[in-house]
Amino acid sequence: MNEKEMVRLSKRLSSWLRHNPDAIGLRPDEAGWVRVQDLLSQAAAHSRGFTRAQLDLVVEQNNKKRFEFDASGTSIRARQGHSIEVDLGYTPADPPEILYHGTAERTLGLIMAEGLLPMRRHAVHLSADIATAVNVGGRHGRPAVLRVDTVAMRAAGHEFFVTGNGVWLVDAVPPQYLELLPTPR
Template identity: 85%
Template sequence: MNEKEIVKLSKRLSSWLRHRPEAIGLDPDAAGWVRVEDLLRQAAAHRRAFTRAQLDTVVERNNKRRFEFDESGTSIRARQGHSIEVDLGYAPAEPPDVLYHGTAERTLNLIMAEGLLPMRRHAVHLSADIDTAVNVGGRHGRPAVLRVDTTAMRRDGHEFFVTGNGVWLVDAVPPRYLELLAAR
């Protein structure tokens, strides 16, 4: 598969595994897992067929590492970003002292007033580095990067979780923990 094909299949999988499993007749379990054989069968039934080898390639080579197989390799799920109800089962984790959030510059006034909210997702996504935050923010317009004071948040009782691909999750980030680094 070339990079364009990987991105195309990754976007389809994101839609099905994170937002609209019913679109092709999938029924994820409480933790978001779908049996690979069901995914392949239902995709084919909806004229979106792909092979297990292509699926393996997307999971392995997707630059955002959005998907994971279970230990047996027979089920798959998205690591984060769901708008459907799931319990991913991540244990609380100790974050670095600072994390970052990339957003579009046009959203800064609202964020600085209300904080970071999960919106249509289950959690706010944070990055461990500025470059990743810039890339995330750039997907939505001119990027801006916010610094998140995780030390103060932890002291005040907020819990953090980290996914297998290094994305940090938190329920919300109130404005008092945010600092605008610079619009990029």
Template identity: 55%
Template sequence: MDEKRTVKISKSLSRVLRHDPGRVGLTLDEAGWVRVDALLFALRLSRAELDHVVATNNKKRFAYSDDGLRIRASQGHTVAVDLGLAATEPPPVLYHGTAARSLDAIYREGLRPMSRQDVHLSADTETAVRVGSRHGRPVVLAVDAATMAAAGHVFRVSANGVWLTDTVAPEYLTPLS
């Protein structure tokens, strides 16, 4: 499958599995899963196309259930789902990539999930730079996850390694130069 088709399918999957399953007549279960056969029918895809996109997505945005009969987005939902991720002790420092133009608001309000369910954090600066680059000139913020965890903040890690938490107050943020 060519790259253009792969990207188109990936974007459709993100839209349906993270934001608007009803647009194609699907309903996610409480954990965000939908039956693969129903998704294939709704999006007019072959299983080979779906398998290709899931396997080659560099961010591992989608995951199959253990039996391969269901699929869901790994995180990033704007619809209410409970991914069932256990609280996990984070590394001492996590990272958040953002656009430079967002810094004033972040320093005032901290990191908020906005339309999503969680704030997304990265375990490495390279990923944070990539994320921040999507919105303009990237800036990477270090998050003092150890201090947050000690203060009772809960962290979870998604199937594709994205760290999730409810909010990050400004006092836990340090810009990296």
């Protein structure tokens, strides 16, 4: 499987496991898990088939590590980013003092007025490093990076969660905890 095919399959999996399982007749459980055999058979039934070996490759080698298998390897889910109702079961975690959020510059006015909101997802996604935030922000235009004061947020009672691929999650980030960093180059 070449890189282009891997990206294509990763995007399909993201759509099915995070947003639209009905598109191929999947029924995730309350934690977002889908039996691998159901995923393979339903994808094939909808002319989108792939092999278990290809699935393993995407889970293991995808640079964003969006997916995970359960301990038995018989079920799969997306680690975060769902627009469907799921309870991922993450426990609160102590974040670093500063986290970052990457966005497109054109969204800054609204964000600085209203804060970071989950929009169509269940949580706001934050990263522990600026480079990741720049990469995320650049997906939809010229990137802007916001620094999130997690110390003050935790003191105000906000809870943070971390996924297996290092993405930090929080319900929302009010604007008083945000600082715009100089434009990344």
